[in-house]
Amino acid sequence: MNPSFNLVHEPWLPVLYTGEPLSREVSLFEALRDAHRIRELADPSPLVTAALHRLLLAVLHRVYGPATDDDWAALWEAGWFASDSLENYLNEWESRFDLFDPDHPFYQTPGLPETSATTIAKLGHEFAAGNNPLLFDHSQDDAPAAMEPAEAARRLVAHQAFAVGGLVSRLPGESASANSSHLVKAAVVLVRGRSLFETLVLNLVQYNGSAGQPFAFAPADDLTAWERDEPVRFADRKPDGYLDLLTWQSRRILLFPEGSPPRVARAAIMGGFQFPAGSDVPRWETMAGYRQRKDAPKNVDPWVPVGFSPGRALWRDTFALLSREEGFGGPQVLRDLASRRDYGYLEDDRVLELAAFGLATDRAKVFLWRREELPLPLAYLQHQDLVVILQRAVEVAEEVGRHLRSGVFRLAEAALAPDGNADRSRVSALVESLGAEPAYWARLDIPFRRFMRDLPRVFADRAGKSAREAWADAVQSAARDAFDRAVDSLATTGRGYRAAAAAGPAFFGSVSQVVDQFAGRTTEVHEEVPA
Secondary structure (H helix, E strand, O other): OOOOOEOOOOOOEEEEEOOOOOOEEEOHHHHHHOHHHEEEEOOOOHHHHHHHHHHHHHHHHHHHOOOOHHHHHHHHHHOOOOHHHHHHHHHHOHHHHEOOOOOOOOOOOOOOOHHHOEEHHHHOOOOOOOOOOOOOOOOEOOEOOOEOHHHHHHHHHHHHHHOOOEEOEOOOOOOOEEOOOOOOOOOEEEEEOOOHHHHHHHOOOOOOOOOOOOOOOOHHHOOOHHHOOOOOOOEEOOOOOHHHHHOOOOEEEEEEEEOOOOEEEEEEEEEOEEOOOOOOHHHOOOOOOEEEOOOOOOOOOOEEEOOOEOOEOHHHHHHHHHOOOOOEEOOHHHHHHHHHHHOOOOOOOOEEEEEEEEEEEEOOEEEEEEEEEEEEEHHHHOOHHHHHHHHHHHHHHHHHHHHHHHHHHHHHHHHHOOOOOOOHHHHHHHHHHHOHHHHHHHHOHHHHHHHHHHHHHHOOOOOOHHHHHHHHHHHHHHHHHHHHHHHHHHOOOHHHHHHHHHHHHHHHHHHHHHHHHHHOOOOOOOOOOOO
16 A cells, blocks of 8 residues: 655644744645734744745735735735635645645655665755755764654655756766755845734735736746646756746655554655746846856856855845845835735834745755845835845945954964064964954954944934944944954964054054944044054
8 A cells, every 4th residue: 555645634844833832844734824913933944944845825816816915915904825726726625735645745756766765864955965064964865863744844845946957867868967056056045024924915926917917928827846646757948937937846756664653764866947047037037136247258148046154144245135226126026015015904103024044055966045034114115215224234334344454464363473574374264263354254243234224213313324333333332342352362472462553543443434434423443442
């Protein structure tokens, strides 16, 4: 008898109900039926969290649309998802949500040879399998832990959304490598509300196939992965529509269950659908921001997704996500949200949360996976003046960061060779070991979120002077502290003290000039020497 694990009825989605301290797993139907009572999806993996939201959004778009802003408003004002509509749809496609169905296994391709199977750990980038570095996990290729069906289902959905390019198993005549998913380089953004219901509805874009939409298509031809009869192939093609994109099958995968009750230790993973050159992906993707490269080589897509990188917090790219200026393509979910705010469907003073999920890679290697959150007062969606000030605030932090880098370099140079003949490689190595820049940027994370939340509230008072002053003080304090820590590391000899005396005044004066200008204060000459 074939094993069965049907996602419509079996618990597999980790959620946190409002008022409950611990998460629990619920079925697909329960998650949507109770969405107004659930605080959030609560998987520890950012990639799983993002991918599961896209899956739920695909179901909701199929059931509810919304075709117009008024349809969206009716859904928002209802406050919950009508269970009859959901039940009818999920009952119709129930067999396609079975993880181990022999003919149409959910999010998989039947018939892949078991001889091509590899460790189930390769479904998760967080695991130390294949090219993934051993960061926090200690599972190994030759001794992976088998997964319960619920976890295997979550990893399956996430892998389809965030498959990294590189070598894959293949059938005769196929290429030995496959392209990465279009989301791999992107920070996938999600507007979060007070409940899972609000979060899902806030991220529903207008879905009717009109030519004015960034993804014009005929909804009747747009199918989710589970609605398709033909198996996934290793082929180039464009999405048929938005639901196709949300459930895009970038890989052919087949899980091989073992035992009773079933567990999954192995899976076949092969290349799936790939975007052909010139697909104009930014026109389709609604949950990512893009910036345009003016120097893009010929035949190279000039639009680059806003994404994560080691050592750089996403808040430094806030302008790229919120700007409507030429050369920037903010997420469609935010543009639709701005329209709904303009029509009065959302409160003017509402503060939502902008969550971003993703990873950073180099070719087939994954270096980090991350979730970041920023406050999102809706005023930013209407007033671009606020967004411009946000960008200037980031520029101030980056300018001060450059002064910190040069100040610490001068400090290290004077400590190594007061005569000015220090070897630059030795100086650079010493600067790196002092860690001033990472300490500086880490100190600014919380103050920027506070600044982003406070600026719209005080903007009417001299363009938010009090918020700008608070940010200027935070930047100056972070820079001074980072420099002082570097001084403390070197000031163990007379040479170190003299180096601090030589490098300090110019550094402190430069920082003061930058932050005082942003805060609108009169700049004074500072001649401080660190103690």
